[in-house]
Amino acid sequence: KFKHGIKDIKEFLEKLANRGKVDPLSSNFAQYLDENDKLKYLRYEFSIPKSRDIVNDSVEAKSPEEECMYFCGNSLGLMPKRARELISQELDVWASSGVVGHFKHKHNRPWVSIDDTLVEKMADIVGAKPIEIAIMNTLTSNLHLLMASFYTPNIKKTRKKILIEPMAFPSDLYAIESQIKFHGLDPAKELIKVTPPQGESVVPLNTILEIIEKEGHTISIVLFSGIHYYTGQFFKLKKITQAAQKKGCIVGFDLSHAVGNVVLKLHKWGVDFAAWCSYKYLNSGPGGIAGIFLHEKHATNFNRPRLTGWWGSERKSRFKMDQQFKPIPGASGYQLSNPSVLNVVSLLASLEIFSRTSMVHLRAKSILLTGYLEYLLDKQLNGLGFKIITPRDPHQRGCQLSLKFFEHSVQEKVSKELMSYGAVVDERSPDTIRVAPNPMYNNFSEVFRFVSALKVIIGDIGVKS
């Protein structure tokens, strides 16, 4: 019913309200949407914090025992209840059999190949083949490993540049700059940052395509995030990939804010490589294990530079001492070390939930849920005190809306007050609040409560239009 292809959500929502014979601005409509939500059962797979536990010391919760409105899955996803069980099982195996757990495991996850339990599920989520996926390390480490292979200005001397989005996430920026310096080059010269039009945060596709068209022949890698962490813009990954590859560039994406949030088709789009963390929409817990994608077309290209370790070498050889690195074809060949078992099963708990639905279904709900948030914000607040800087087109964003406040002091007060109402959102200095209703565990009634609270708060502060 909730179509992935929705373009005009406002219209669609009003049609739904009409069909349900409810006022689209009433709490009845939220309830109606919840009742008709086919994914609502997923919420019960997660531990939802209570309001009393999410306030800081200077804030008092108005309804301490109530479940909080957790709109912060863009920063840290909630805990799947099953994580506790799976982790406990691994501790049992460790406690009861020590090192033997590498080969014999009462829950059929021998540690020596435990990441196998994740690969297919992860491949489904990002639209990849299993050979294209590895679960390993942390995001920033993986970006380095992939750049070590794909950023080769010493070999292709006419391609030294890296093209990135505006205001890239600090860690990505640091990683990329350090890679450029590592090759003895100067980031001030070799790093091209796309700039949005004056006064805007979002970059039109054309701006990106024009730079690629103009500079593409000097660019080694186009390295964007899938969804911008700050603005929430979902870049046109397929078009960027095609345009950049046409100019001979390599295309890589940091999908931290896109994976588990939007439908991705990495294989089909021909993306060269990608990396992501798993603690946001993939709910694997703080500092969870990360993932990489390496397109099949690179699976058996062993000529690129590559930083290697035993876990990337053919499994049969790992415990032998024949001392010859034989890369596993595909993404797994980039693995370095034996993975953390606790982190693997913590992620598994979440991916098992993803397996009970699909990204298409989640995305359909997400478009409606975030659209509903946008609808209420527009109708109830109409720009009072802030502006939504995330694209209005649902196909150019994921679940997150970024509200940019006109005054820093207002944003600060609002953040604090929202907390007292039990809302968990993400403040980003200087003046932005990111709100990310997650189709996995958020519902429409929460969105309704959130906007109602925000309206009261902004009214109380006395913001004038």
Next chain:
Amino acid sequence: KFKHGIKDIKEFLEKLANRGKVDPLSSNFAQYLDENDKLKYLRYEFSIPKSRDIVNDSVEAKSPEEECMYFCGNSLGLMPKRARELISQELDVWASSGVVGHFKHKHNRPWVSIDDTLVEKMADIVGAKPIEIAIMNTLTSNLHLLMASFYTPNIKKTRKKILIEPMAFPSDLYAIESQIKFHGLDPAKELIKVTPPQGESVVPLNTILEIIEKEGHTISIVLFSGIHYYTGQFFKLKKITQAAQKKGCIVGFDLSHAVGNVVLKLHKWGVDFAAWCSYKYLNSGPGGIAGIFLHEKHATNFNRPRLTGWWGSERKSRFKMDQQFKPIPGASGYQLSNPSVLNVVSLLASLEIFSRTSMVHLRAKSILLTGYLEYLLDKQLNGLGFKIITPRDPHQRGCQLSLKFFEHSVQEKVSKELMSYGAVVDERSPDTIRVAPNPMYNNFSEVFRFVSALKVIIGDIGVKS
């Protein structure tokens, strides 16, 4: 009473037996040693597997309900019981407060700085200052990051070589070779492997010092393990460091088999850098988080190449978007990503146990425990079927003894039979069994039982001298 400085263990053990008025070959002596072991209480902090759970499908345990003889802490340390509790606490925080746990944490371990709980404890264990320690990533990743900084054949063009031990651990070898190739150089030319004298596995210090003396001026890094994973040789780290640095080389160590096993004084010895995993003698669980050491003398040298990430940047700046990498002085400046909370507390559970004793005390017991194993093997088996290839000098080994069998088929049978007796040891192809009594949780009676079983097994196989 058990002195760290013991030279002749055989003599010392016989003196002890004499003092206790027991036959040094009797089980009474083992009991006597256990009774006088001041660290025996530590065993109760660990989950000791039962024999029934450590056999594989083709082996039947003789005493299934008995605690196994776990001599495999060189591969995976046993689980500290407290790990379960600490992990459960972190899951509680995640479940009850989601992202808020980064800043507010009911057990006073806010995730944003959770690795702080480990640094001092880890520093104590390796003889370092806190500024020299970071807890991060995995071992092989860390070796890459450190080599990226310290292996600079493109800058120091007369120093392109890396000197390593014979039969280095596969992952280290792969990592080092790939670093050499990464700089467009040929491992066949630039990698120097020390060779032990014909027919030997252990390398005399002099052989190492001679190569350093001869080739040192062309060597970029001397990169050894602290204790050799296969032979159990504890290299003379201080002397190697001094000799190599005198020739202008950088000195780095992989301390996977040394950390938590022997007394290390990394700061005092002036070692440049080191890296280690934590799942062996540090008991952090499969794939646990790793550690690095960066000598204080490099703490504020920000001119070296370095692959960077936000977690290595000044803490105040992490969540700001000022987009300037400001390295934290010291080892922490090499961190890339936010660390896995589960892995951090799993390691914490173990380091808390280390804090209740000291490496000097553990090492004193270890020398005696492994010496006792050696004594019994010599007296009871006297080379029947195998040879101890680990150095006989306790100061040139840690807790592990490697038994090299003369016949592969004998080793195979012995391994299988040992399992049925409830012994967990590590088989390394082609013909070696590694036995590592851990002073943390093993006792003298287990060693006695182990050698008694081995004697029966070898007798039954009918090995002739």
